[in-house]
Amino acid sequence: MSKxxxxxxxxxxxxxxxxxxxxxxxxxMAEVCQQYGYAEIRMPLVESTDxxxxxxxxxxxxxxxxxxxxxxxxxxxxxLRPEGTASCVRAGLEHGxxxxxxxxxxxxxxxxxxxxxxxxxxxQFHQIGIECFGMSGAEIExxxxxxxxxxxQKLGIAGELTLELNTLGTLEERAAxxxxxxxxxxxxxxxxxxxxxxxxxxxxxxxxxSKNPHMQALIEAAPQLLNSLGAESVEHFExxxxxxxDAGVSFKCNPRLVRGLxxxxxxxxxWTTTSLGAQGTVCAGGxxxxxxxQLGGKQTPxxxxxxxxxxxxxxxxxxxxxxxxxxxxxxxxxxxxxKEAIQLxxxxxxxxxxxxxxxxxxxGSLKSQFKKADKVGASLALILGEEEVEENKVSIxxxxxxxxxxxxPEDELVVFxxxxx
Ligand code: ATP
Ligand code: MG
Numbered sequence: 001m002s003k004x005x006x007x008x009x010x011x012x013x014x015x016x017x018x019x020x021x022x023x024x025x026x027x028x029m030a031e032v033c034q035q036y037g038y039a040e041i042r043m044p045l046v047e048s049t050d051x052x053x054x055x056x057x058x059x060x061x062x063x064x065x066x067x068x069x070x071x072x073x074x075x076x077x078x079x080l081r082p083e084g085t086a087s088c089v090r091a092g093l094e095h096g097x098x099x100x101x102x103x104x105x106x107x108x109x110x111x112x113x114x115x116x117x118x119x120x121x122x123x124q125f126h127q128i129g130i131e132c133f134g135m136s137g138a139e140i141e142x143x144x145x146x147x148x149x150x151x152x153q154k155l156g157i158a159g160e161l162t163l164e165l166n167t168l169g170t171l172e173e174r175a176a177x178x179x180x181x182x183x184x185x186x187x188x189x190x191x192x193x194x195x196x197x198x199x200x201x202x203x204x205x206x207x208x209x210s211k212n213p214h215m216q217a218l219i220e221a222a223p224q225l226l227n228s229l230g231a232e233s234v235e236h237f238e239x240x241x242x243x244x245x246d247a248g249v250s251f252k253c254n255p256r257l258v259r260g261l262x263x264x265x266x267x268x269x270x271w272t273t274t275s276l277g278a279q280g281t282v283c284a285g286g287x288x289x290x291x292x293x294q295l296g297g298k299q300t301p302x303x304x305x306x307x308x309x310x311x312x313x314x315x316x317x318x319x320x321x322x323x324x325x326x327x328x329x330x331x332x333x334x335x336x337x338x339k340e341a342i343q344l345x346x347x348x349x350x351x352x353x354x355x356x357x358x359x360x361x362x363x364g365s366l367k368s369q370f371k372k373a374d375k376v377g378a379s380l381a382l383i384l385g386e387e388e389v390e391e392n393k394v395s396i397x398x399x400x401x402x403x404x405x406x407x408x409p410e411d412e413l414v415v416f417x418x419x420x421x
Contacts, residue, residue, distance in 0.1 A: 010115070010123030020323050021316055025309065026108065028154045029128050032147050038104040038130065043087040045110065049077040055086035055263060055291060059202035066113040080112035084129040085263075085288070085304055086295075092133060093297045102134040108309075119314070120279025126309035130285075133292070136301035138236055141267045141287060142243035144305050148271060148283055149249050157315050161271045161282065163249065166257035167237040168205075168264055169229045171290055177228040178204055184222055191218050205258045224255045233266065240267055259284065263291040267303070276314055283307040325377030326356030327421050329399075331369035332384040341384050344394070344410070351414045355421055374399055380420065382413075 007013060014022060033040070049069045056062050068080040081087050084107050092098050108128040115121055130144050145163065152158040168174050181204050185192060192200070193215060196207045208219055226234075244251055251269075259268045268286035276282075285305025292300040328348070332341040345359040358376055360369050366383070373381045383395035394413055396406045408416055 008123070010117035012122060012124070018313070021313055021321060022309070024321075025155065025312060025316065026128075029106075029108070029151055032151050032154070033106045033130075035150075036104070036143065036147055038106045038147075041088060041091060041105045041107050042109070043081070043084065043091050043107065045081055045112075046078050047081055047087055047090065049079040051086050051090055051295075052079055052082060055089065055295060056083070057203075057263070062113060066115055068112045068114060082113045083111055084109070084127055084306060085131060085291070088129070088131045088304075089292055089295055089297075089302070093292065093295060098133050098292060098297060098300045102132075104130075104132050106130045118279070120276050120308070120311045122310060127306045128309060129304060129306040131302065131304040133300055133302050135303070136289070138240035138243060138267070140303050141240050141269075142247065144285065144303060145244065145249065145269060146247055148305060148307070149247075152271070155312070155316060156319060157273075157312075160273050160275055160315060162273070163244075163251040163269060163271055164254040164257050165237075165241070165244075165251050165267065165269045166254055167226070167229065167233060167266055168258070168268055168286075169225060169233040169266065171265055173229050173233060174205075174225070174265065177223075177225045180223050180228065181205065181207075185218075188218055191215065208256045208258050219256065226255060236266055259286060263288040263294065265289050269305075273315060275318065276311060279308075279311060281308070282311045282315065323377070324356070325379070326358045327352070327378065327417060328355070328380045328382050329358045329360065329369075329373035329376060329378035330382045330384065331360050331366060331373060333366060334386050334389075337384040337386060337389050340389050344382070344384065348414070348417070352417060352421075355417065370397070370399070380417075 049067070052067060053063055058064070062082045067082055069077055072078050088105060088107060092103065097103050106129060109126065110124050111127050112124050114123055117123060130147065132140050132144065149158065152161055169177070182200060185196070185200055185204065185207060189197065191214075192207070193210070193212050196210055196212075196215065199206050208222065210219065241251070257268055257270060264286045266287040266289070269284070270281050271283040272280045273282060274280060283305055285303070287301070287303045289299070289301045291302060292298070330341050330345055332338050341359060345357050348357045356378075358378060360372060364372075370381055379398070379400050381397040381399055383397060385395070388394055388407075392410050393407050394410055396408060396416070398405070
């Protein structure tokens with residue numbers, strides 16, 4: 001027997017009963033982006049592996065162990081994109097989008113990371129991202145946070161999400177802090193777990209991010225980055241906080257929020273929820289002024305965020321949603337009626353472009369056709385039998401209530417449907 005065909009572990013079909021929620025989320029996001037003057041960019045799913053090594057950083061979890069990399073037929077190493085920022089910067093550099101320009105961009109699509117699949121964590125997942133280039137002030141950071149907040153409000157989930165903020169200062173301030181942190185952890189090396197000992201050499205800030213309960217006291221007592229910051233960095237961070245306060249967005253400062261990627265500086269933030277178990281971060285972002293220069297461009301300030309769509313969908317599924325079902329399902333008996341039904345369906349679709357008009361296809365008794373009408377959720381069945389066709393009329397059966405069946409002249413049908421939609 002041949003092996004049953006299956007999707008790859010951690011990569012999921014989004015089935016038709018789920019797509020309405022996805023489409024709703026995508027539509028709300030597109031509206032927000034349009035309101036704030038953001039333009040959509042679409043990048044390839046595959047890039048040269050080198051792009052991610054040079055941007056995300058060789059010693060991050062993503063590059064070290066999560067990338068889907070493979071050799072192209074000509075021997076080039078390619079990778080499925082694990083995130084959108086690197087691709088977006090590559091595209092901007094390649095097409096001169098950063099040269100003396102301000103850009104407000106957004107994108108959406110699948111990302112790939114070889115992680116252990118579990119609820120809210122998959123190997124193919126989707127992100128919606130925002131990236132802004134050419135603006136160095138805290139206003140633009142406030143703007144993208146307000147955009148995400150506006151989206152949560154539109155989706156009715158603002159009350160379930162908490163905003164956490166931190167600042168990483170400039171690259172220099174962070175480097176100085178790294179030395180202090182390494183000194184501190186070296187004094188307590190026996191209390192570190194294996195991962196943290198390794199990170200001490202590669203990415204010491206990530207130790208602060210450790211979830212190991214045995215290390216929490218040590219991490220709590222670690223020196224704080226805020227104390228290594230210069231006056232400008234402190235002011236920048238305070239400005240952001242004042243803009244958010246003015247806008248009525250509440251937040252929590254979390255000095256342990258460091259983010260996994262190398263390219264962040266100054267502001268970093270996360271929106272988290274307690275309703276999804278361990279995978280509680282639904283949106284994360286920050287400033288990355290060093291990245292464009294790191295990838296060979298001219299120094300350009302940049303800020304962005306990325307939302308995990310699956311995690312947002314899991315949150316949305318905890319609420320009630322009404323689906324937009326078709327208004328009418330057309331049933332018929334006989335060859336003549338079938339021909340007429342096809343034409344009627346097209347006429348109704350022309351005249352009622354906002355409504356779903358489903359045409360029965362195939363044979364079947366009226367009874368079995370009504371069953372199908374019920375299954376697609378239609379409110380009405382429009383019946384064309386021999387008699388109706390003869391008299392240019394349509395019978396209407398109410399599928400969602402006990403109203404009596406009606407017989408209407410065809411030219412009154414559109415108004416009737418408008419009144420019953
Ligand atoms: P985490 O700490 O949960 O691994 P991350 O810091 O690796 O997240 P980012 O690279 O900042 O995540 O990606 C932004 C958002 O994308 C996350 O906040 C999350 O909502 C979502 N995300 C990241 N990885 C996955 C995944 N494997 N499956 C589903 N969603 C994900
Ligand atoms: Mg991760």
